[in-house]
Every structure is written in structure tokens, then in C-alpha cells.
Amino acid sequence: MTTGVMTRRDRRRTHRTPWIIIPLAIVAMLFLVIPLFGLLADTPWTRLPDLLTREVTVTALRLSLITSLAATGIAVVFGVPLAWLLARIDFPGRPVVRALVLLPLVLPPVVGGTALLTALGRRGIIGQPLEELTGFSLPFTTAGVVLAEAFVAMPFLVLTVEGALRGMDRRFEDAAMTLGASRMRVLTRVTLPLIAPGLIAGALLAWARALGEFGATITFAGNFPGRTQTMPLAIYTLLDTDRDAAIALSVVLLATCIFILLILRDQWLHPGGRR
Amino acid sequence: MTSGAQSVGDLDIDMRVTRGEFELSAALTAKAGQVTAIVGPNGSGKSTLLRVIAGLEPIQEGHLQLGDRVLDDGRTTFVPAEKRPIGMVFQDYLLFPHLNVLDNIAFGVQSRGATRQAARKAGREWLADFDLSGLASRRPAQLSGGQAQRVALLRALATTPEALLLDEPLAALDAGTKTRMRGELSRRLTEFPGVALLVTHEPLEALVLADHICVLEGGRVVQSGSVEDVAARPASDYVAALMGVNLLRGSTREGRMRLDAGGELIVASSVEGRVFATIRPSAVTVHQHRPEGSARNSWKARVEGLEEIGDRVRVVFAGEPGLLVDVTATSVATLGLVPGASAWLAVKATEIDVYPAP
Numbered sequence: 001m002t003t004g005v006m007t008r009r010d011r012r013r014t015h016r017t018p019w020i021i022i023p024l025a026i027v028a029m030l031f032l033v034i035p036l037f038g039l040l041a042d043t044p045w046t047r048l049p050d051l052l053t054r055e056v057t058v059t060a061l062r063l064s065l066i067t068s069l070a071a072t073g074i075a076v077v078f079g080v081p082l083a084w085l086l087a088r089i090d091f092p093g094r095p096v097v098r099a100l101v102l103l104p105l106v107l108p109p110v111v112g113g114t115a116l117l118t119a120l121g122r123r124g125i126i127g128q129p130l131e132e133l134t135g136f137s138l139p140f141t142t143a144g145v146v147l148a149e150a151f152v153a154m155p156f157l158v159l160t161v162e163g164a165l166r167g168m169d170r171r172f173e174d175a176a177m178t179l180g181a182s183r184m185r186v187l188t189r190v191t192l193p194l195i196a197p198g199l200i201a202g203a204l205l206a207w208a209r210a211l212g213e214f215g216a217t218i219t220f221a222g223n224f225p226g227r228t229q230t231m232p233l234a235i236y237t238l239l240d241t242d243r244d245a246a247i248a249l250s251v252v253l254l255a256t257c258i259f260i261l262l263i264l265r266d267q268w269l270h271p272g273g274r275r
Numbered sequence: 276m277t278s279g280a281q282s283v284g285d286l287d288i289d290m291r292v293t294r295g296e297f298e299l300s301a302a303l304t305a306k307a308g309q310v311t312a313i314v315g316p317n318g319s320g321k322s323t324l325l326r327v328i329a330g331l332e333p334i335q336e337g338h339l340q341l342g343d344r345v346l347d348d349g350r351t352t353f354v355p356a357e358k359r360p361i362g363m364v365f366q367d368y369l370l371f372p373h374l375n376v377l378d379n380i381a382f383g384v385q386s387r388g389a390t391r392q393a394a395r396k397a398g399r400e401w402l403a404d405f406d407l408s409g410l411a412s413r414r415p416a417q418l419s420g421g422q423a424q425r426v427a428l429l430r431a432l433a434t435t436p437e438a439l440l441l442d443e444p445l446a447a448l449d450a451g452t453k454t455r456m457r458g459e460l461s462r463r464l465t466e467f468p469g470v471a472l473l474v475t476h477e478p479l480e481a482l483v484l485a486d487h488i489c490v491l492e493g494g495r496v497v498q499s500g501s502v503e504d505v506a507a508r509p510a511s512d513y514v515a516a517l518m519g520v521n522l523l524r525g526s527t528r529e530g531r532m533r534l535d536a537g538g539e540l541i542v543a544s545s546v547e548g549r550v551f552a553t554i555r556p557s558a559v560t561v562h563q564h565r566p567e568g569s570a571r572n573s574w575k576a577r578v579e580g581l582e583e584i585g586d587r588v589r590v591v592f593a594g595e596p597g598l599l600v601d602v603t604a605t606s607v608a609t610l611g612l613v614p615g616a617s618a619w620l621a622v623k624a625t626e627i628d629v630y631p632a633p
Contacts, residue, residue: 174331175369177356179383180434189382193373 036254043251044244051248059226060234060249067142067230068210071149075157075206080199082154083161105155112151113219120147120220144221145228149210156209157202164198165191201264208260212253283307284342286438286470290334290349292327299323299494302337305438305487310464310471312485312502314478316513319491321474325440328472329363330356341438341470357386362431366443368423370415376426377402377411383434401433421452428463438470445480457483478517482506490514498633509553510633521554521598527629538595540622541571544629551632556589556601558626561610562619570621578616581607588612592620 044051051057086098104112120127120138131137138144168191176190192199214232221228223237231249238246289302299320305311313321326332328339330346339347341361346354370379377398385394402408405425415423424444431439444460445453461484464471475481481488481502488505490498490513498510509515515522525534527550532540542552560566566573576594583589587601590612598620602612610618
């Protein structure tokens with residue numbers, strides 16, 4: 001049934017296309033799609049409400065929601081200024097700074113987690129003085145989860161917002177200034193609204209990345225139910241003991257990602273936003 | 276107008292700005308209650324001049340003063356754009372796409388210190404004043420070109436500026452709308468008590484809207500004066516072309532003008548030495564044979580090209596001198612004025628306006 005739908009969709013104009021392209025493309029498509037259908041086929045749909053209301057899943061869901069939203073908030077509050085810096089201010093070494101800032105995009109998350117642990121851990125260059133001063137230690141706490149998620153998510157936001165800032169017509173800011181608007185007012189009433197599509201897209205990408213974060217989290221914050229065990233960690237843990245619960249949580253993540261994709265598709269189809 | 280008591284003062288600028296290879300070095304005074312047009316070819320520095328006056332760019336040397344207030348002295352004083360009592364209308368209007376018309380207008384009023392409610396109230400009054408109340412809730416994308424132009428002007432005026440800068444305000448409009456808006460803009464500008472500076476590349480716009488013209492070329496002011504003076508005595512080929520007259524350079528002696536580009540004309544002028552002379556394209560007559568009559572000057576010339584201007588045809592003649600000549604379409608046919616054809620040109624000595632070279 002499903003493959004029937006796919007081939008019908010695939011029936012486009014094929015002239016000028018070397019024949020080898022089609023079968024290879026179909027293999028790639030099936031490879032990317034079949035596992036997801038496998039997951040859906042294996043999902044115990046009728047027991048889903050029960051599975052998702054169990055304590056272990058509810059706890060993981062709640063924790064994931066809180067930490068990913070907090071991480072997105074951090075990414076927006078600090079990432080937008082960083083994007084501004086990269087887009088607008090010409091300082092020496094900007095390409096190097098951009099490369100370093102975007103490194104977490106390609107860095108294996110487990111390396112990111114290790115890096116966070118060495119810097120913010122009890123003997124880290126930041127962690128040690130922090131603990132001596134406040135008695136507070138970040139690793140293996142919910143705050144640590146938020147940091148790990150923000151670490152991997154922020155570059156997505158920075159990259160997207162930087163592009164939006166570069167793409168916007170800065171003369172709107174000129175116009176606002178000649179109308180007497182202060183810098184802050186130009187930012188909040190003109191610049192941010194004009195880059196809103198990019199900002200929303202960046203925040204959604206960052207949120208999706210934070211929601212799915214696994215490697216950095218488990219390395220830096222560990223896997224403690226209720227405290228640091230987010231959905232991906234819970235899925236990994238439950239796969240051994242309660243496979244159906246793991247699948248149920250996976251379906252929730254899959255649905256969320258599809259939802260985000262749908263919103264993003266709208267954003268990208270109308271890059272200028274509603275005008 | 277809803278503007279209250281407004282201090283009005285002249286705008287005085289004498290400044291230098293360098294941007295890479297380009298240097299803009301201009302001095303001019305624009306009087307309150309007058310419209311000063313800044314004309315010049317592309318890249319002459321018109322827009323940079325406006326941006327400097329608006330406060331969007333600092334000057335490097337010199338000073339900028341409005342009334343008795345120094346806005347920029349190139350050193351310690353620089354009043355930023357948002358603190359200058361100067362409004363600006365941009366070429367493509369730059370109405371904020373995410374705000375409706377009323378909020379676009381209220382934006383400036385609120386930025387200048389009014390509360391949100393007071394700003395909206397003022398915005399409604401301004402809209403009513405401009406007969407635009409029906410557009411209040413529209414987005415800029417839903418406006419016609421003429422409407423957007425009105426709203427942009429209104430948005431600038433609503434901040435009750437002491438000076439108004441207009442950057443090619445009619446350039447984005449189609450021909451029909453342009454004519455209509457030119458009349459309306461003329462009325463609004465006449466009512467405006469402060470300095471109005473208009474950047475344009477259309478001679479008609481400058482002639483209709485401005486009292487004073489300042490010509491910028493290559494970052495320098497090449498001519499500045501009343502519209503009549505500039506039209507009558509252009510100081511450069513660009514200005515002459517802008518005003519639609521022929522400009523000839525040469526030197527006069529005893530009523531004869533020897534042209535730099537070759538040829539000689541008899542002129543009715545006592546000015547001696549280095550001179551410029553203008554001849555209106557309509558003052559030249561075209562003949563098939565050597566003309567006999569009162570015209571003191573006649574010479575043979577060759578048709579280089581033709582261009583239709585309204586109900587006339589402008590013929591480009593090469594010769595000594597070469598001239599632009601306006602004839603009727605009928606004359607083009609009867610005289611056989613096709614590129615390459617020859618004809619006699621005649622012009623009365625009294626139609627040649629001679630003045631000392633600037």
C-alpha cells in the first residue's frame with residue numbers, strides 16, 4: 001500500500017534523466033523512509049495512551065519538554081546577539097570565530113559532552129571556581145541537561161538568524177532611525193519583526209535539536225530518571241526492558257519532528273513572511 | 276497641518292566624505308520654506324549627501340547646521356539620525372511591511388516620545404488630513420504606488436520635522452500617477468515651513484517642484500542657483516542636457532563667437548572673452564537649401580539620429596556646431612530628415628544666449 005503511494009508520487013517527467021538516477025534515488029528514498037514505517041508498523045497503537053501515561057514516560061516527557069524549551073530560550077537570548085555580531089560587526093578574526101561557533105554542528109555530541117564535562121566539571125576551568133564560590137556543580141543535574149542541549153542547539157539558531165540578518169533590507173532600519181526610533185526600538189519594532197521568519201525557523205531547528213539531544217547529555221549529565229533522563233535517554237534505556245514504551249516515546253519524538261518540518265516548510269516556502 | 280509651533284531655520288552644509296575612491300565634497304545652503312532640488316547623474320553623490328544630512332552617515336570634515344543647531348562638525352558633535360528633527364522620504368518608500376498604514380505613521384510619532392495611544396490618535400488625524408483614512412488598516416503591500424507614496428510622505432511629516440529630505444520620491448511611480456502625484460507633492464511642499472531637499476534626476480520634477488537647484492557632478496557642486504538661472508545658464512553639459520538646451524563653449528570678440536569644437540557664430544552680445552552660450556532646440560530652424568532671411572547664422576549639418584519627445588521630434592545634428600533641434604513630425608517627412616541626410620540649420624543671433632564661462 002505504502003509503496004504504491006510512493007511510486008505514484010514519483011511519476012514525474014523523467015526525460016533527460018540518465019536511467020541510473022531513478023533506481024538509485026528510489027533506494028535512497030526507501031532507505032530513509034522504511035525504518036520510519038517499520039517503527040510505525042511496530043507501534044502498539046491501542047496501548048499508546050497507557051504507555052505514555054506511565055510514570056517513567058511521563059517523567060521523561062516532562063523533563064524533555066522543560067529542558068528543550070529552556071535550551072531554546074538560552075539559544076535565542078544569547079544566539080541572536082551572537083548572530084548579530086557575526087552578521088553586522090566587522091571585527092578581526094570573524095571567520096575564525098564563526099567556524100568555532102558553528103563547530104558543534106558537526107562535532108560528535110559525545111565529544112561536546114566530554115568538553116563540557118572537562119570545562120564545567122568539578123575540576124574544570126569554570127566548574128571548579130563555580131563550585132568553590134557557589135557550592136553548585138553542573139554535571140549530572142537538570143541544569144546540566146539544559147546546558148548540554150543548548151550547546152548543540154545554539155549553532156542552528158545562530159546560523160539561521162545570521163542568514164536572516166544578512167538578507168534583510170537594512171534601509172528599513174535607516175527609515176526607522178529617521179523617524180526618531182532609538183537603537184533598541186529599531187531592534188524590537190523593526191529588525192526583529194522583519195527577521196521573524198528566520199528567527200522562528202532557527203528557534204524551531206534549535207528546539208528539535210535540543211529535544212533529540214543524546215550524546216552530550218548522557219556524557220555531561222548522566223542518565224538519572226526524573227533529573228537528567230530525557231526522552232532520547234529514556235528510549236535508549238527502555239529498549240532493553242520495556243520495548244513498547246521505548247517505541248511509544250519514539251513515536252512522540254517522530255510526530256514532533258514531522259510537526260516541526262511542516263512549520264518549517266511553510267516558513268521556507270514564504271521566506272519573506274506575510275507581506 | 277497638525278504641526279504646532281515649529282522653529283524653522285536654514286540648512287547649511289559644507290562637508291567632505293570619502294568612500295573608497297569616491298569623494299563627496301559639497302557646500303550648500305537650503306532655505307527654510309523653499310524646495311531645493313539636488314540633481315546630478317548616477318553616482319554623483321546625491322544619495323550620500325541626503326544620508327549625511329539625515330544623520331545616517333557622519334561627515335569626515337566640515338559642518339552641518341540646521342537653524343542655529345550644529346548637527347555634525349566632523350569632530351566632536353554628531354547628532355544621531357534619531358535625534359535630528361529631519362524627516363526622510365525614501366525612493367521605494369520603505370514602509371514597514373509588518374505594520375499597517377496607521378501604525379507606520381504612528382511609529383514615528385511614538386518614537387519621538389508620544390504614548391502609543393496618543394501616537395495612534397495623531398496618526399488618525401494625519402490620515403484624515405491627507406484624505407487617507409480608508410487606508411488605515413491596510414498593509415503596505417496592499418497599497419497602490421500613489422497611495423504608498425502619500426503614506427511615506429505622511430509618515431515623514433507626522434514627526435513634524437524641521438527639514439524634509441526626499442530621495443527620488445516619484446521615481447517608482449508609473450507615468451500617469453507620477454503626473455498626478457507631482458502636483459500633490461508640489462502643494463504639500465509649498466505648505467511645508469521648513470527646509471525641503473529633493474533629490475531627483477528628472478528635470479521636470481526639479482523645475483515643477485523646486486525653487487532652487489543644486490547640481491552635483493562627481494561629488495562636487497558644479498552649479499547652484501534659482502531654477503530660472505540654472506535653466507538659462509547651465510554650467511556643464513549635464514545641466515544643459517538636463518534643461519534640454521544646447522550648450523556651446525568658446526570665446527567672443529566683436530560680436531563673433533569662435534567655438535571650441537569648431538565653427539563660428541554671430542551673437543548679439545557684448546560679453547567678450549571666454550563664454551558659454553545656450554541655444555534652445557526650438558529656436559533653430561531647418562532648411563533644405565541655404566536659407567535667406569533674417570537669421571544671421573546658417574550652416575550645413577548632418578542628421579545623426581532622431582528621438583520622439585511628446586508631439587515633437589528631437590533631431591541630433593552633427594556639424595559646426597552640432598546641435599539638438601526640435602522639429603515637427605511633418606518637417607521630418609518633408610525635409611527628409613533620416614540619419615545621414617544633410618540639411619541647413621539657421622539660428623538668429625538674438626536666440627543665442629551668451630554668458631561668461633563659469
